[in-house]
Amino acid sequence: MDMEMKVNKSKLSKTTKNDLITYGMVILTYIVVQLLVSTGHVSSLIQGLLVPFCTYVIVAVALNLTVGILGELSLGHAGFMCVGAFASAVFSLAFKDAMPSGLRFFLALLIGAAAAALVGFLVGIPVLRLRGDYLAIVTLAFGEIIKNIINVLYLGVDSRGVHFSMKDAISLHLEEDGVMLIKGAQGVTGTPNDSNFTVGVILILVTLFIVLNFIHSRTGRAVMSIRDNRIAAESVGINVTKYKLIAFTVSASLAGVAGVLYAHNLSTLNALPKNFGYNMSIMILVFVVLGGIGNIRGSIIAAVLLTLLPEVLRGLSDYRMLIYSIVLIAMMIFNWSPNAVFLRKRLRQKFLPGRKVEKEEA
């Protein structure tokens, strides 16, 4: 039995092992955190942060698919999150009392993912045919457009059906018993609180399963070949636009899932520059870049650390944001500066003799 196990283990390919480590890391963290929570060792602050951690991990992994695997720059992932968040929040609010919360949240997830995927697909059709940095430009604009549209969108439902307006709430002419779903700048209020840490971790695992399997699949290899050399990929008959669209749509829909998790964690949902604007998109990109472009595990760790950091620094009051940015710069230098990389290698050789220099994580 033992022998067999060993044989099996050695048969596991390197990538499979690597993936299992990533899953294992998430599951291990989940178990440790759950143990700590049940024994009362976790502060309310951290408990409140658990769902945001999951949200940002998912969206960082999703963006890594676009940036690291597809090799295109997207500056609009907060926009896809926004689409997923609002689509699912409207659904959940409309069917608040109509179905059990588990089923409702499951459907909300599907709706959020589908809405974001559709929008990602539509954005991708024209842009992904082009060469160059057009995706970055268009997604940047898209994120801002979505935010502004939602800020002027009024949506209500009453016995006569669904009404919407781009002007103000009065022009909806809702009946007395009508329910406002989206109130322009006020956004959606009263979304049921369906997100929790367990659901978040399950979604992270599902996201990882989709992304990691996508990377190692035939489609994933085609996508990476386009990233590495488009002309060579075309020459062997790979349909460049199709594969780019597949990868980008998957990435957008996963960002939508993160949006669903976000929307169901708070009772209000507004499209502010703070949460769904350009800055958020850049923040997600920072998670990906600091974690290592193309490195899924790195994205997870970077997303958690960078979400945690400003909250842990609360004790420093006014200097919080200053220190946060200094830490960002320091991390960037430590991770990417050639000198720092060289120093790290030397240190590793010094303290861990007999080991070869670690290769770059894939």
Add this chain to the structure above:
Amino acid sequence: MKKRMLSLVLAGVMTAAMLTGCGGSAGTDAGSTDGAAQESSDAAGETEAAEETPGEEAASDETAAEDGAAGDSAGGTFKIGGIGPLTGSYAVYGIAAMNGSQIAVDEINAAGGINGMTVELNFQDDETDSEKSVNAYNALKDWGVQVIDGCVTSACSIAVSAKTVEDNIFQLTPSGSAVECVANPNAFRVCFSDPNQGVASAQYIGEHGLATKVAVIYDSSDVYSSGIYEKFVAEAESQPFEIVTAGAFTADNKTDFSVQLQQAKDAGADLVFLPIYYNEAAMILKQASDMSFDVKFFGCDGLDGILGVKNFDASLTEGVMLLTPFAADATDDLTVKFVTTYKEKFNETPNQFAADGYDAIYTIKAAAEKAGITADMSNEEICAAMQTAMTEITVDGLTGEGITWDASGEPTKEPKAVVIKDGVYTAM
């Protein structure tokens, strides 16, 4: 093997990060005060940082208050947690509310506290983000908060009130004006609600015959502004004036108002209603004067603070009318005392948010005394007792005399209209 080692290390780092967070929480209180005190003294040498004195002073004040609390806690301590934006584009409001609250806390402590308890105020930053606001609330919970004085902005207030109602913690928002802020039974507010202001403005303009043709310029991406606008339009139908144009702008596009002003001018408006914040209003006044559009301006409490805008010719505000619960130039004893203390401590003229923050603390005091709150009561008991007491108290504050509350959480007080004459607010 190497990979496994690495992964273990990484997993360890991740867990450690979580643990650090947990460990930190226990020491947050002490850490924050020490750190803040040390840094504010460090920063004294740095000229740039010295600009932000209000925040720092508040931080050191907090230290002083907390040190004091540790010294004479005969009746225990009463922990009030504030939440508001201390960084970002709305920081002006959060800092003002924090400073106002701090003055009230210092006064109360100097006069013997609430029911013999020393009051502690811990004000946390939410960056005007609902998610960060809930984080701030959770941080306060770890600190052992008993009553929430917040949040300063509406959306954050709604998000936090969903959590406070679960945890049974009494919440009083100084300036969260959206209707939903006080939807939960444990939530009350000090300021007027948005609809309230919209209706009151329309009635005021109508009753005083200020105009026949009114133009509105509002921020459609802002809850406060669009909330007032909607009710203003609804109420205007029954008033003897008509709304000729309504020009909207958004947070992303708030520097050029020439289009909206031209519309208003072409429509022959004789009054422009500005249910917006003062920064944009200052730009509107400037641009209206540049295009020689001579018209009356009428605003709500968001316009309060317009006299303090930097690089702005305050003489342009001459004749601007606004509906505000607080005027820093009022001559009653309470206001004079508050304004003097505020100027002394923070080198600024307090705005309405500071007054709301001040009143919020005194309202909490009044309710706590009425309810007979003691330090050893649980949060559930405090919340239930405060909820009942709120409907029984009457508060004479900076933002109104004889303010009362009903169970819905809405305050009842008279709106005051002021006009700017010779650079100061004058009652109308």
